[in-house]
Amino acid sequence: MKQFAKLSLVASLAITGFSSSALAADTLEEAFSNGKVKGQLKSYYFAQNSEGGSFEDSSIWANGGILGYTTDRFKGFTLGTTLQYSSVTTIDDQSSKTAGSMDASGAVLSEAYLDYAIQNTGLKAGRQFVKTPLLAGSGSRLIKEAFEAYLVTNTDLPNTTIVAGKVTKYGTRTDKTSYSDSTFVDYEANGTGKPGDFYKIGDNGINTIYIKNTSIPNLNVQVQFADVTGTATALYTDAKYSIDAELKPYIAVQYYDTNYDSSDTADNSLYGLKAGVTIATVNLFAGYTSAAGEEGDARVFRGLGQGAYYHFTSTTKTAGNNAFIAGTDAWQVGASKKFGPLSTKLRFSSFDSPAANSDLEETTINLGYKFSGTLKNLAASVDFSILDYENDTKNQTDLRSRLIYSF
Numbered sequence: 001m002k003q004f005a006k007l008s009l010v011a012s013l014a015i016t017g018f019s020s021s022a023l024a025a026d027t028l029e030e031a032f033s034n035g036k037v038k039g040q041l042k043s044y045y046f047a048q049n050s051e052g053g054s055f056e057d058s059s060i061w062a063n064g065g066i067l068g069y070t071t072d073r074f075k076g077f078t079l080g081t082t083l084q085y086s087s088v089t090t091i092d093d094q095s096s097k098t099a100g101s102m103d104a105s106g107a108v109l110s111e112a113y114l115d116y117a118i119q120n121t122g123l124k125a126g127r128q129f130v131k132t133p134l135l136a137g138s139g140s141r142l143i144k145e146a147f148e149a150y151l152v153t154n155t156d157l158p159n160t161t162i163v164a165g166k167v168t169k170y171g172t173r174t175d176k177t178s179y180s181d182s183t184f185v186d187y188e189a190n191g192t193g194k195p196g197d198f199y200k201i202g203d204n205g206i207n208t209i210y211i212k213n214t215s216i217p218n219l220n221v222q223v224q225f226a227d228v229t230g231t232a233t234a235l236y237t238d239a240k241y242s243i244d245a246e247l248k249p250y251i252a253v254q255y256y257d258t259n260y261d262s263s264d265t266a267d268n269s270l271y272g273l274k275a276g277v278t279i280a281t282v283n284l285f286a287g288y289t290s291a292a293g294e295e296g297d298a299r300v301f302r303g304l305g306q307g308a309y310y311h312f313t314s315t316t317k318t319a320g321n322n323a324f325i326a327g328t329d330a331w332q333v334g335a336s337k338k339f340g341p342l343s344t345k346l347r348f349s350s351f352d353s354p355a356a357n358s359d360l361e362e363t364t365i366n367l368g369y370k371f372s373g374t375l376k377n378l379a380a381s382v383d384f385s386i387l388d389y390e391n392d393t394k395n396q397t398d399l400r401s402r403l404i405y406s407f
Helices: 001-012 028-033
Strands: 036-050 056-069 077-092 106-118 121-128 146-154 160-171 198-200 206-213 219-228 232-242 252-258 268-279 282-291 328-340 340-350 360-370 380-388 396-406
Touching: 146 198
Parallel strands: none
Antiparallel strands: 036 056, 036 396, 056 077, 077 106, 106 121, 121 146, 146 160, 160 198, 160 206, 206 219, 219 232, 232 252, 252 268, 268 282, 282 328, 328 340, 340 360, 360 380, 380 396
16 A cells, blocks of 8 residues: 555546636746735634633633735746735733644744646645645644645546645645644644744655545545655545435544554544535534544544544534544534625534543534625634543633734
């Protein structure tokens, strides 16, 4: 399987859309003068309260934005850059709960890439935003995560996108970011409170291949293989079948498989099931995941990046991270509905872990509103989570509010 992935590096990769333009620039000067600028102005306020007193209550208000520029295509080539900026306006966080996520002031060049496209094949090399099941940067904080990657894409096969390449570095939210489930990343040891840099991934990065196919009507299939050199190989696959009926029912299945390189670490896997229907414009859904193994075994590898939570029991506050603990069964029920420009979602999730006093029940409410008229392109969102642990001293609530203007 590893050899298959390495040979596939010359195949294809589609993450953020390569395409040839029939109206490409005729000169290099036109490529730059016809380039496009886009961005966002952001204002985020987050607050955490510990009902059991396991940490001091915290709050943070940060402002900033993102500014991107992309040249027009010239002889198949495009250059792209994205600059992100964050400034902490006010903060009350004695327990440093936001140190690795929001507490950062400064700027970072998150994207700087060369994109080459010819017919149905393209190459994108350099710093860039990535979104696949096993490699996905999160944009839930002011600084959106990015990667240094060398990716190729091909869409020659009907209804099929094939993605392959190498990811060498991980661009984090702050320079104090680190995660226990990705210790193979060379995180910064002495961060000073700035946006994160790009940190080396393992001995030789991650080799990956991703395939998406929609050849069968109403059936979407995804498969991704990732080799974290010197650490583990991982396989992810899912399939979703939608039925053409009044209630718009669908069913979905997913599977994670992890093979650790060390003979001292047991391999692990996770499977998931999900179903949903729409009744009176209300979308109802239910999901279930189960991780193999028992207490003390290694976790299932979910991927890299805080956007790589594709399991069917994901949440807002914890992302449903507990679902990947060996021996954990998790389930989730929820409903969503749109009221014109207002979108709403309610989820209740339960994580039954084998370790004593580790079970968690998480209730999540997500609200989003898109303005119109003179306030067009302005969006606001509020997320509220209640965490009820079997160990009451860990109970907490979490509030997240965002105001974003896109241009």
